[in-house]
Amino acid sequence: MKSTLWVMIFFLFYWTLQAQDIAVNCAEKAENFSVEVARAMLDGDDEILAEILFAWEQECGLTEPVFRARTLQLLSAGQFPGPLEGTSILEQAIAFEIRYRLIAEKSPAERVDYYAFHKDFFGYVPINEDFDRQTMRQAARLINGVAPASIEYRILELYAGEPENFFAALRDGEFQETALAAEYRNRRNELLRLPEFNVGIRAGMWFPISDLDVLGTHPSLGVNVGLKKGRNYFDAVFDFRFGESARPVSVLLQDTLVKVSNFQGGYLGLEWSRVLVQGPDYNLELFAGLGYDLIELVEDGQDPGRRSYGSFNFTIGPAYRHIFSNLTWLSLKPAFSFLNHDNPQGSSFNGNAWLFTIAFGYSDNPRKSQGLKRLGYSRW
Known part of the structure; x- marks a missing residue:
């Protein structure tokens, strides 16, 4: 041996x-x-x-x-x-x-x-x-x-x-x-099978319903970063929501029930989008996301009290994505979010939310693009 x-x-x-x-x-x-x-x-x-x-x-x-x-x-x-x-x-x-x-x-x-x-x-x-x-x-x-x-x-x-x-x-x-x-x-x-890096910026509006509508409608800004492979997009998503609540909200701060209206919120999660219909320069997609939803209410004053509420967030909805020849894209995404926020002894947060998002982004893999270009093959 x-x-x-x-x-x-x-x-x-x-x-x-x-x-x-x-x-x-x-x-x-x-x-x-x-x-x-x-x-x-x-x-x-x-x-x-x-x-x-x-x-x-x-x-x-x-x-x-x-x-x-x-x-x-x-x-x-x-x-x-x-x-x-x-x-x-x-x-x-x-x-x-x-x-x-x-x-x-x-x-x-x-x-x-x-x-x-x-x-x-x-x-x-x-x-x-x-x-x-x-x-x-x-x-x-x-x-x-x-x-x-x-x-x-x-x-x-x-x-x-x-x-x-x-x-x-x-x-x-x-x-x-x-x-x-x-x-x-x-x-x-x-x-064509090679994955592509995918990144985008997002802006939208958050519309709570049922008792949660006490918080009011809020604008949201965010980013997504991930990969595109075949007909699938896999992204990590972060959204930040801000603005005043629709009306004062009762929250328990230091054993005292107080009224607050300063609102902040956010969402951090993972999102999967599947292309159902692929046109020459557009996609019709179905997407779903799972993550953590955060609401934070802040007192007025020099030393304000804060109260945070968290909930798992499951989001689902359709999407339209227009793809430009320079590999950038623009998407429209209406979605419904299932939430389970709780506000003990304060205003009821029982409810879910609608979310409408416009996103602009870019997907590419230089090796993939250059290789296909050399073969005389255009994806668009």
């Missing part, structure tokens, strides 16, 4: 050293390989190109630049996918799209800075130099000899500098029965 363990440790150590050697060699040689590949493509020397690509792949593995050059080589020879069969075209396409966006949208100085911090991601090939420019020219040249709307055509569009066409074709259902389309759907669905 011990000898087997030592053998495993030895091989793990050996493989770690090998991986480090590959990374060092690739960092030192990849840029030169890329220049030689660009020159061989320009000269049309397929034999030299094949030799350089073989050596480059041996040193660096199938990085995005190596995959791109190999793909163009195989497409030129009419042999695609050939030895690339089983490789994730989508992963390589996403890596190229990130590179291309830097070329198209960033200044030379910004590209240099970004590359300096992410050299390994870019295969140790500088951005928008000979290799990038020559592979785009090569793809644009090859596309004229390929059947439109084929996978090969879309890949050449990608490498010619039109990645949006490649991803739009997958989004719109082209190549449905292919492994590439299945990989696209899996990636899209995986991203």
Whole structure:
């Protein structure tokens, strides 16, 4: 048993050293390989190109630049996918799209800075130099000899500098029965399942009923913080209510029954909202909340007495949520709260309350949004 363990440790150590050697060699040689590949493509020397690509792949593995050059080589020879069969075209396409966006949208100085911090991601090939420019020219040249709307055509569009066409074709259902389309759907669905951070500010009116209406109607302000996952919103909610009571309230303070009218109140709880109907830019929802409801009545004067009352609060109601294209939302929420406040020897607090709330908030997960954007997929 011990000898087997030592053998495993030895091989793990050996493989770690090998991986480090590959990374060092690739960092030192990849840029030169890329220049030689660009020159061989320009000269049309397929034999030299094949030799350089073989050596480059041996040193660096199938990085995005190596995959791109190999793909163009195989497409030129009419042999695609050939030895690339089983490789994730989508992963390589996403890596190229990130590179291309830097070329198209960033200044030379910004590209240099970004590359300096992410050299390994870019295969140790500088951005928008000979290799990038020559592979785009090569793809644009090859596309004229390929059947439109084929996978090969879309890949050449990608490498010619039109990645949006490649991803739009997958989004719109082209190549449905292919492994590439299945990989696209899996990636899209995986991203759509990611949770989103959800935060909002709330304002509303609190309407007590039955005996509790002695407290009167009060404005409320609050916040909610939580997560959105699929059709569900999970939030922690805090509301603060304030203002004068509708009429003086009898409360027992220090064994004395007094009349007070200064009111404060609040609610702290958890809220779950379920999307029942999902439109293109709106949701119809049903929500429920459970938490603690607080009423505090304060005497007038320089040293006022205070009396607090607490109750569990179960709230339920429908909601309409309008979702804007910048991931912000506006919701309208009428609700009914079941309360059980008690005021011994004072005014009866027997009753429940209606609550009408308007909330404005924001839901997002940057990884989710950026990932879907790269796939050409819009949620709105």
